[in-house]
Amino acid sequence: MLAGGSETNISALPEEIFNVCSATQGSREIVKASSSAKWLALDVISTAGIDSFAFSIDEHPLWVYAVDGHYIEPLQVDVLGISNGERYSVFVELDKPATNYGIRLASTALAQLIDTTAVLAYDLNSTREDVYPVNSTPFTTRAGFGVSTDVTFFDQSQMVSFPPQFPQPPPKVDQTFILKLDTVGSSYIWALNDTVFDHAIDNTDPPLLYQQPSASNPGGNITITTKNNTWVDLVFTVVTVGQPPHPIHKHSNKGFIIGQGEGSFNWTSVAAAAAVIPQNFNLVTPPLRDGFITPPTVTGPTWLAVRYHVVNPGAFMLHCHIQSHLNGGMAMVILDGVDEWPEVPEDRQI
Numbered sequence: 003m004l005a006g007g008s009e010t011n012i013s014a015l016p017e018e019i020f021n022v023c024s025a026t027q028g029s030r031e032i033v034k035a036s037s038s039a040k041w042l043a044l045d046v047i048s049t050a051g052i053d054s055f056a057f058s059i060d061e062h063p064l065w066v067y068a069v070d071g072h073y074i075e076p077l078q079v080d081v082l083g084i085s086n087g088e089r090y091s092v093f094v095e096l097d098k099p100a101t102n103y104g105i106r107l108a109s110t111a112l113a114q115l116i117d118t119t120a121v122l123a124y125d126l127n128s129t130r131e132d133v134y135p136v137n138s139t140p141f142t143t144r145a146g147f148g149v150s151t152d153v154t155f156f157d158q159s160q161m162v163s164f165p166p167q168f169p170q171p172p173p174k175v176d177q178t179f180i181l182k183l184d185t186v187g188s189s190y191i192w193a194l195n196d197t198v199f200d201h202a203i204d205n206t207d208p209p210l211l212y213q214q215p216s217a218s219n220p221g222g223n224i225t226i227t228t229k230n231n232t233w234v235d236l237v238f239t240v241v242t243v244g245q246p247p248h249p250i251h252k253h254s255n256k257g258f259i260i261g262q263g264e265g266s267f268n269w270t271s272v273a274a275a276a277a278v279i280p281q282n283f284n285l286v287t288p289p290l291r292d293g294f295i296t297p298p299t300v301t302g303p304t305w306l307a308v309r310y311h312v313v314n315p316g317a318f319m320l321h322c323h324i325q326s327h328l329n330g331g332m333a334m335v336i337l338d339g340v341d342e343w344p345e346v347p348e349d350r351q352i
Contacts, residue, residue, distance in 0.1 A: 023115075031120040032134055033105065035096055042094040042122075048084040051325035053111045054247070056146035056155075057082040059122055060104040060138035065093040066156060070291045072256065073164045079156045080141045081148065083110065085249040086323035087293050090156075100124035103138040108146035111246075117144045158259070162287045168258055172285045175309065176232035178271050183240045183248055183296065183322075183332065190330050194250075194320065197223040198331030209317075226320070228312045230339030235260075236308045236320075238296050239267050245299040248327065250306075251292060253318040254338060257310035258288040262297055267305040275307075283307070293323065315339030 035042050046057055058064070058081040066077045068091035082090055105120035121134045141153050148155065181195045191198055228234050236257070238250060261272065261283035269275040276283045288309075297304035321333035 033122050037096050037124050046090045048088050050086050053109045054085045056108045056142050058106050058141040060140050075162045075164045080154045082156045087251050102134045104136040110146040161289050163290050173233045175235050178235040180237045192327045192330040192332035194332045194334045199224050199333040225335050227337045230342040232312050235272050238306045240296050240299050241303045243299050247298050248296045249323040250294045251323045254314045256290050256292045257308040260288045260309050261307040266303045312338050315342040
């Protein structure tokens with residue numbers, strides 16, 4: 003859609019946008035391993051701007067032991083679904099015959115078929131790429147789907163912090179912010195709370211970090227203000243049908259993903275919602291992350307609830323990790339622990 007609600011003129015676009023696909027063959031990364039080492043440790047990080055991916059190593063299950071830099075009770079999976087900005091640490095047992103195994107990354111986004119294969123090579127030291135043929139059996143198709151129903155994908159709901167992190171009984175919530183994720187006026191203009199974040203504000207005004215917490219910011223409804231040592235609930239609501247998963251990233255400390263669901267979030271607090279739909283919440287061992295992926299709106303609205311403890315006073319970004327969404331304004335600033343902010347130096351006050 004164009005500004006003003008007019009329809010996009012598809013015929014004006016070059017044919018190769020949708021109908022021409024040119025295969026490419028790039029270089030391959032070779033990960034060399036010695037079978038005598040028994041185990042290999044890998045850190046898997048998505049630096050993607052748009053796509054989400056399925057990561058796997060042929061015939062080698064992955065033992066996930068850390069997520070977003072945070073230890074969890076190890077989970078054995080065949081495939082990792084990786085979204086923008088996510089980080090996973092895995093162990094790989096080197097217990098297969100010494101040969102070459104495909105390390106696969108397949109796009110799971112609808113926009114385009116993109117996949118690539120690196121190589122896990124046992125006991126081989128050649129520098130020639132052509133001596134690393136891959137004939138191993140993959141866990142996924144080129145589109146990132148499991149090749150059978152027996153393939154196990156990482157399930158965030160199964161991750162448990164090690165050691166346990168969520169307080170029991172669940173902490174009292176001091177503030178709740180219900181945030182609406184949607185486009186505003188045009189398909190390329192986005193907002194995290196109805197108001198588009200104008201990235202120019204730090205160029206035209208003092209950065210929010212150097213303003214008094216009580217100052218009225220020029221962007222309108224783009225800030226959240228909290229006090230130190232309080233607990234805050236962020237409820238992300240996606241109301242428009244056809245929205246993709248939004249990988250929301252929180253700077254500073256992590257948050258607990260305590261609930262999610264389909265349909266409208268018709269409550270003013272998590273407590274009120276949990277009283278009606280307790281099956282949608284985990285208030286015992288919720289995942290602890292700094293990235294929160296909202297459910298896609300395939301047939302109707304969806305929502306995701308995150309709870310965090312304010313322990314690091316300062317100004318921090320909260321934004322969608324899809325680059326075009328962030329550039330389009332889907333961001334806010336959290337002014338955490340304003341009661342513990344230091345005095346603003348006189349030469350920085352405006």
